[in-house]
Amino acid sequence: MARSDLRDVSLMAVTNHELRTPLAAIRGFVDMLQRRRAELTDEEIDEFLGVISVQTDRLIRLADDLVTLENLDDAALTVEHEPIVLVPALQQLVRELPDGGRVELRVSAGAPPTIGSDALRLGQVLTNLLTNALKYSDEASTVTIEAGAGSEGELVIAVIDHGIGIDAGERERVFDPFYRTAEGARSAEGSGLGLAIARRLIEALGGDITARATPGGGTTFRVRLPVNAAAR
Template identity: 30%
Template sequence: MNWRLTGRYMVSVIIVTIITVFINLFIFMFWLVFQANSQHDEESTPETFTRSFRQYVTLSDNGITVNKEGQKALKEQNAWIQILDENGQDVYHDREPKGLKKKYTPIEIINLHKYKDEQLLSTIYAGGKKVNGKEYSYFIGFKNPSLGKYVLSYDTKEFVTKFNAGTIILLSIDALIALLIGYLFSRQLTKPLGRVIQGIQRLANGDYTIKMKSKGIYKDVFYNVNHLSKQLSSSKKEKDKLEQMREEWISHISHDIKTPLASIQGYAEIIQDPNYHLTVEQIREYAQIIESKSLYMKDVMEDLNLTTRLKNNDVMLHTERVNLVSLLRETLIDMLNDSRYADKSIELQTNVEKLMLNLDAILIRRAVTNLILNALVHNDADVKIVVQLEQKERTHVTIKDNGKGIEEEELEKVFDRYYRGTNTGTTHAGSGLGMAIAKDIIQKHGGDITIQSTAGEGTTIDIQLS
C-alpha cells in the first residue's frame, strides 16, 4: 500500500516537472524572439543608430564630412566616427580615440567590424553610403564598456540536431532529479498516510485503542481518526452495557414470567383435578389469582411492545386539546382507587383549574403513572409523593417524593431500558422498562424530562411540555 502511494506521487511529480520544463522552454524562446524584435524596433540601439547615421554623412567643398546634427548625435551617444574611401584610406574622422589607424586593409576592416577592439576600448559598428558615384564606408565606435558584440556562426542542421539531443538530455536529467526529489518527499508525505490507513483498518477490525500523535500536515486527519476511535470505543462500551442489561432483563423477565406461569398452571391443575373437591369460594379465589398473574404477564408484554415501538419511532401520537389538570387528577384518583395503592400518600398541587395542551392523553397518563409507580416501588410504604403543576415559559409537571433517593452513579442509568434500581423491593416484579417508556413518551411530545436526587432525602422528576 505504501509503495503504491509513493509510486503514484512520484509519477505525478515527474509529469508536473516535465510539463514545467516545456512551459519554461516555450516562455524562454518566446522571450528571446520578443527581445530580438523589440531591439530591431528600437531606434536607440547601436546597430540601428549606425545604419541610420548615413543621413548625416554629406559632401562639402572640403570633401566628405558629417553635418552638425550628426556631430551632436555622436556626442550624445558618446561615440566616434571614421570614414574610409574605397581604398580603405581615412578621409574623415571625429571624436576619434588614440591609436586609430589611417588606412586599413580589407581583412583589417572585417576584423574591426567583427571583433571588439581592446586597444580602442570601443565596440565598433560599420555602415556605408554612396556619394557622387563613390562608395564610402564608415566605422562608429561606442565608448560604452558595458556594450558588447559577438558574431555567431552556426550550421542550422547541426544546431537542430544538438538542440534535440540537448533537450532530451535536459529532460532526462530533470526526470532523474524529479524522481529523486519526488521519492524523498513522497516518503515524507505517504508515510503518515500509511499510518492513517493502518489505523482505519484497525478500526474496521474492531480495535478502538488507536491513539495517533496529531502533528504534521495531516494533524487534522490524525485528530479525526483519534476522535472516531474514541466515539467507536464509547459506542462499543454503550452497546456492551446495553447488551449486558438486556441479558439481565431477559433473565429477570424469564424468572418473573415463570413464577406467575407456575402459579397459573398450578391453580388450573387444582381446579381441573377431580380429586380436589373445591368450594365455590375456593374456585373464585384461585380464578382471581390466575387473573392477577395473567394481567401481570399482559402488562409485561405490553411494556415490551411499547418500548420497542417507541425505540423504532413506530408510535403515532393521537393528540387532542386536553385539560392537563383534569388528566393528572383522574390519573391520581385511578391509582388511589387501586387496592394496592389505596393507603399511599399521593397529592396533586396546582394553582389553576384549566390548562389546555395538545397531548395524547393515553400516553401522557401512561408516562405519569410509570413515574409515580417507580417512586412507590423503590421507596418505603410511608413515602409521600407530590405532583405539582406550574405554568412558566413551558408547562412543568413535577413529581417529588421524600424517599430513599438515588445514588449518583445510578442516576444516569434511571432512564435506560432494562435497568432495575438497587432499591427495588423484593416483592416487586416489573419489566424494568417503565422509566424508559416515560422518557420516550415525553420526548415524543417534544418535551424534556430531568431527574434530581439526593440519597436519603428524596427524588424530583421534572417534566417540561410545550
C-alpha cells in the same frame, strides 16, 4: 456484534427470565390443582386460583409493556397534538388513581394554562410516575404532583415522593428497560419497563424526564415539555 444486536440479546435474555417467573408459578399451581384437587379445601383452591390470576395479570401487563416498548423503538408510535387544559386534566388524572386520596396537586401561578400535546400519552406517563411513587412510599405518606413553568417557559411537572429513594448512581439506569434497583425489587413487584416507556413517550412528545433525590428522602421525577409540542 453491533451494540444494537447486543442490546437485543440482552433484552431477549431478560424478557425470557421475566416470562418464566410467572409462567412457572402458574404451571406449579395448575399442576397442584390437577393432582390434589380432591384433597384441597375450598379456601386452598381459592388461594391457588388467586395466585394464578395475579400471575396471569402480570404476564398481560408485561406483554402490553413489551409491545409499547417495541413500537417506540420502531418509531411506530402515533403522537397526537391537541389542546390540553392543564388543571382539569391533572385533577382528573389524580381522581382516577386507585389511591388518589394520597396525592396532593399543586399548580403554580406561572404554569401554562393550556399546552399542545398528546393527552393520552402524557396521561400514561404521569399515571406511571404517580403509581410508582405511591407503590414505593409508606401508605401514610403523601405524594405530590407539581406543575409550573421552566426557565424557558416550558411546562415542568414534578412527581415527588418520600419513599425508598434511588441511589445517585442508579437515577439514570432506572430508565433502562428491565432495570430495577435492589431496594425496589424487594419492596414491590414490577417489570422494570415503566420508566423506560415513560422516557421514550416524553421524548416523542419533545420533552425530557429526569430523576433526582427529594430533600429529606425519596425521589422526584421531573418532566419538561414544550408548551406547544406541535410547533417542534
